[in-house]
Amino acid sequence: xxxxxxxxxxxxxxxxxxxxxxxxxxxxxxxxxxxKIIGIQYGITSLLFLFFGxxxxxxxxWSIAHxxxxxxxxxxLLEKMLGDTAAKGVMSPDLYNAFGAMHGTIMVFLGIxxxxxxxFGNYVVPLQIGAPDMAFxxxxxxxxxxxVIGGVVMLVSFFIPGGAxxxxxxxxSPLATAIASNGQTYWLIGMIFLITSSLLGAVNFLATxxxxxxxxxxxxRLPFFVWAQFVTGxxxxxxxxxxxxxxxxxxxxxxxxxxxxLPTGLAVSSLGHISGGGxxxxxxxxxxxxxxxxxxxxxxxxxxxxxxxxANNARKPIWGYKSLVYSILVLGFMSFIVWAHHMYLTGMxxxxxxxxxxxxxxxxxPSVIILTCLFLSLWGGSMRFNTPMLFVLAxxxxxxxxxxxxxxxxxxxxxxxxxxxxxxxxHFHYIVAPGTIFALFAGIYYWFPKxxxxxxxxxxxxxxxxxxxxxxxxxFQPMFAQGMAGMLRRMGDGGINYAASTTGLANGLSDANIxxxxxxxxxAWCLGLSQIPFIINFFWxxxxxxxxxxxxxxxxxxxxxxxxxxxxxxxxxxALVVYRGPYEYSVPGAKKDFTPQNEP
Amino acid sequence: MDIPxxxxxxxxxxxxxxxxxxxxxxxxxxxxxxALFSTYILLRVGAAPGDWPHGLLNIxxxxxxxxxxxxxxxxxxxxxxxxxxxxxxxFRKFQAVTLxxxxxxxxxxxxxxxxxxxxxxxxxxxxxxxxxxxxxxxAEKFEIHGHYVDKAEAAKVTHAWxxxxxxxxxxxxxxSDVKYMESYGPWHNTYTAIYFTLTGLHALxxxxxxxxxxxxxxxxxGMWKTDPERYTNRIEISGLFWHFVDLVWIFLFPVLYLx
Numbered sequence: 001x002x003x004x005x006x007x008x009x010x011x012x013x014x015x016x017x018x019x020x021x022x023x024x025x026x027x028x029x030x031x032x033x034x035x036k037i038i039g040i041q042y043g044i045t046s047l048l049f050l051f052f053g054x055x056x057x058x059x060x061x062w063s064i065a066h067x068x069x070x071x072x073x074x075x076x077l078l079e080k081m082l083g084d085t086a087a088k089g090v091m092s093p094d095l096y097n098a099f100g101a102m103h104g105t106i107m108v109f110l111g112i113x114x115x116x117x118x119x120f121g122n123y124v125v126p127l128q129i130g131a132p133d134m135a136f137x138x139x140x141x142x143x144x145x146x147x148v149i150g151g152v153v154m155l156v157s158f159f160i161p162g163g164a165x166x167x168x169x170x171x172x173s174p175l176a177t178a179i180a181s182n183g184q185t186y187w188l189i190g191m192i193f194l195i196t197s198s199l200l201g202a203v204n205f206l207a208t209x210x211x212x213x214x215x216x217x218x219x220x221r222l223p224f225f226v227w228a229q230f231v232t233g234x235x236x237x238x239x240x241x242x243x244x245x246x247x248x249x250x251x252x253x254x255x256x257x258x259x260x261x262l263p264t265g266l267a268v269s270s271l272g273h274i275s276g277g278g279x280x281x282x283x284x285x286x287x288x289x290x291x292x293x294x295x296x297x298x299x300x301x302x303x304x305x306x307x308x309x310x311a312n313n314a315r316k317p318i319w320g321y322k323s324l325v326y327s328i329l330v331l332g333f334m335s336f337i338v339w340a341h342h343m344y345l346t347g348m349x350x351x352x353x354x355x356x357x358x359x360x361x362x363x364x365x366p367s368v369i370i371l372t373c374l375f376l377s378l379w380g381g382s383m384r385f386n387t388p389m390l391f392v393l394a395x396x397x398x399x400x401x402x403x404x405x406x407x408x409x410x411x412x413x414x415x416x417x418x419x420x421x422x423x424x425x426x427h428f429h430y431i432v433a434p435g436t437i438f439a440l441f442a443g444i445y446y447w448f449p450k451x452x453x454x455x456x457x458x459x460x461x462x463x464x465x466x467x468x469x470x471x472x473x474x475x476f477q478p479m480f481a482q483g484m485a486g487m488l489r490r491m492g493d494g495g496i497n498y499a500a501s502t503t504g505l506a507n508g509l510s511d512a513n514i515x516x517x518x519x520x521x522x523x524a525w526c527l528g529l530s531q532i533p534f535i536i537n538f539f540w541x542x543x544x545x546x547x548x549x550x551x552x553x554x555x556x557x558x559x560x561x562x563x564x565x566x567x568x569x570x571x572x573x574x575a576l577v578v579y580r581g582p583y584e585y586s587v588p589g590a591k592k593d594f595t596p597q598n599e600p
Numbered sequence: 601m602d603i604p605x606x607x608x609x610x611x612x613x614x615x616x617x618x619x620x621x622x623x624x625x626x627x628x629x630x631x632x633x634x635a636l637f638s639t640y641i642l643l644r645v646g647a648a649p650g651d652w653p654h655g656l657l658n659i660x661x662x663x664x665x666x667x668x669x670x671x672x673x674x675x676x677x678x679x680x681x682x683x684x685x686x687x688x689x690x691f692r693k694f695q696a697v698t699l700x701x702x703x704x705x706x707x708x709x710x711x712x713x714x715x716x717x718x719x720x721x722x723x724x725x726x727x728x729x730x731x732x733x734x735x736x737x738x739a740e741k742f743e744i745h746g747h748y749v750d751k752a753e754a755a756k757v758t759h760a761w762x763x764x765x766x767x768x769x770x771x772x773x774x775x776s777d778v779k780y781m782e783s784y785g786p787w788h789n790t791y792t793a794i795y796f797t798l799t800g801l802h803a804l805x806x807x808x809x810x811x812x813x814x815x816x817x818x819x820x821x822g823m824w825k826t827d828p829e830r831y832t833n834r835i836e837i838s839g840l841f842w843h844f845v846d847l848v849w850i851f852l853f854p855v856l857y858l859x
Contacts, residue, residue, distance in 0.1 A: 131603075132602060132603055132604075133603055135603065135617045135620075135621065136617070136618075136621060137603070139621075199625075199628055202624070202628070203621050203624045203625050203628070204621070206620070206624050207617055207620040207621045207624060210613060210620050211604075211605050211610055211613060211615070211616075211617050211620055212603070212604065212605070212617075237624060237627060237628045237631075238627065238628060238631050239631075240628070241628050241629070241631035241632035241634075241635060242631055242632070242634070242635035244632055244635075245632055245633075245635035245636050245639070246635065248797060248801065249636075249639065249793075249797060252786060252793065252796075252797055256785070256786045256787060256793075256796075257786075257787040258786045258787055258790075258792075258793035258796075258797075259787075259789075259790060259793060260639065260643070260790065260793055260794075260797075264648075273780070273782075274787075275787060275788060275789045275790070275793075277643070277646075277647060277648075277651055277789055277790040278643065278790055278793075279642060279643065279646055282639060282642055282643075286635055286639075289635075570602075
């Protein structure tokens with residue numbers, strides 16, 4: 001396949017165990033300090049959480065489409081495990097709220113962030129910068145273990161009396177404090193573990209990228225994926241602590257009966273005597289101070305993955321590498337000063353709204369630059385339409401739709417109408433689901449051969465891609481229409497009671513609008529079925545996929561392909577020096593159409 | 601390949617790995633405490649006149665604690681400098697002082713906490729409010745050393761250093777006369793809430809830092825013989841963290857005690 005196929009193949013045989021004694025199963029796979037094993041641990045755990053979080057949503061979609069009827073297949077199981085809250089297999093409103101809150105929490109904090117940042121970052125970043133491991137391998141191991149503990153706390157909360165947290169993934173106070181059960185307390189404790197985990201991870205990634213770049217790997221020779229992870233690391237490092245502070249204060253409200261977020265005059269029987277004097281807006285400010293940068297934590301690693309795969313499969317250098325780098329730096333900085341555009345409806349004041357809508361419009365500029373650079377990189381390429389590339393090509397327009405539909409939400413005046421409707425759900429799911437998750441799928445198909453030495457099946461990969469693309473759109477396109485027509489989110493009955501009410505503003509919700517719920521639900525279940533080829537393909541290919549014929553099966557330029565397959569502990573078999581930029585594809589006059597970074 | 605720059609600094613950054621790590625970690629700590637300080641500002645600005653207590657804490661005690669922490673910061677530097685000059689015995693002595701300072705700080709802080717938990721606001725059935733420390737108590741009655749609260753007078757106090765006349769006395773109160781009473785714990789008002797949260801979190805940092813310093817001072821000191829350079833680096837890293845903890849208190853003291 002490639003000319004420089006197995007240049008260091010002889011070194012494979014036994015060279016790596018000369019100074020690493022064989023480790024037992026526990027040390028090698030469970031308590032490992034090797035960044036690649038930790039990356040795979042993160043990857044598999046977060047994929048499980050992603051599927052679990054999606055499972056919650058598939059059950060909720062039944063309640064939305066067919067409220068008050070027992071959930072087929074799993075209804076009785078739910079009743080057995082959770083008791084009265086799922087009596088006769090019917091989802092109660094409380095259970096709907098709990099599933100909704102946990103769907104968001106699990107997808108964001110236990111699924112996508114660990115997969116995009118921790119799993120791909122762990123596996124790929126040290127390889128791409130030519131480092132033997134992360135800067136602090138034991139802290140790396142601790143960060144995974146703390147993440148698992150956080151996940152377990154979240155899962156356990158489903159089974160406590162009263163069930164899991166019910167106040168949404170945003171956990172607005174005073175609602176979150178006033179709900180009498182302990183679900184919210186578990187949620188907060190789980191979050192403190194997850195925040196600690198990502199803090200340890202962020203410190204580790206940043207120190208690794210700053211300190212462990214191979215000789216010659218200057219900042220402007222870093223693959224764009226590394227830049228993306230670098231900025232993401234800073235976002236996690238600086239944005240998460242305020243949520244930790246907020247979490248501690250909400251925990252104090254819940255456990256020590258303080259009133260950080262409880263205003264004077266609030267009378268709720270479950271709270272008893274409170275001193276008051278607190279501010280509900282304070283929670284929202286602290287929460288969104290994390291959660292807006294968090295949006296970029298979700299998307300930046302995806303952009304990095306997309307850039308790598310796009311350059312590799314268009315066989316062309318990335319157009320405007322420096323613009324990409326500067327854009328992502330501006331994006332990272334700006335993401336800290338747009339948070340209150342989530343709060344236009346809170347009555348925080350029109351001057352503050354004006355400020356935040358201005359910064360929000362400014363932040364769209366670097367996003368557009370990035371997307372434009374990626375589109376222009378396609379121009380005149382000799383495209384290879386393999387599975388990773390298909391996902392990447394779908395990412396571009398899907399992310400585009402997600403981004404552009406965000407503009408009406410960024411303006412104060414149009415957000416007043418669209419706030420808290422299905423339009424918002426459609427908007428951010430377009431960014432995160434067919435956006436980020438597609439990029440993550442692409443990354444899995446792309447780096448799978450490096451980790452296992454085998455390809456995943458191309459045919460089933462394409463089946464997975466086509467079905468996912470169709471059903472993703474079938475789910476989220478109708479939601480734009482529903483949202484603009486006024487359907488609000490977080491209604492467990494899909495809006496039937498709301499539409500039937502004869503008072504107030506509910507008259508606009510037509511039958512057609514309600515009926516659309518059923519089609520959306522069917523699409524959601526089909527999307528679930530479409531993941532089966534992926535799951536089988538993933539596990540089957542580990543041992544039975546088509547084996548790679550050399551260490552660089554995609555003919556790529558970046559350093560992770562200059563290692564043995566799979567890379568041994570310590571990664572590189574010989575010291576390497578970097579001589580050139582990351583995307584030297586189809587250089588005129590070169591012998592072959594790619595020149596690896598370490599080729600003099 | 602082994603991980604480079606664990607001991608010697610990298611040429612272009614001039615730092616070894618752990619030093620980059622600790623500075624990044626401290627940056628995130630700044631954001632953590634920064635969020636809590638912002639909370640303090642927001643709650644205080646939003647409090648109605650008279651709702652934000654002033655002069656609730658013992659300023660000389662707070663001052664003493666500030667001095668204790670500053671001394672410990674000096675000895676941490678001296679300890680590190682001693683290692684740099686190859687004098688391990690002197691390092692041991694200085695770091696012992698640091699550890700004693702951390703214990704002294706925590707003792708004084710616990711005494712202050714205890715003082716708040718015995719400080720009560722008692723709303724009586726006749727509408728009067730009694731404020732002071734509980735000195736004796738049994739099943740039927742208890743004794744408060746304090747004063748009756750005058751709301752209008754209290755609202756005039758806007759700064760801790762303001763002169764005010766309060767006549768303290770012993771009052772015996774029958775439990776049947778009490779409408780509602782609570783101590784000045786975190787639940788009492790937003791000031792005590794942020795006071796306990798900030799100082800509690802800070803105290804956890806003191807405990808964490810002191811544990812690390814103790815581990816390096818005692819059980820892990822053997823590293824000085826096997827890998828002195830790396831050991832000295834570890835002392836420097838733990839010292840940086842200790843300075844940060846000290847610095848947080850330097851902000852906490854005026855904000856909570858003096859203003």
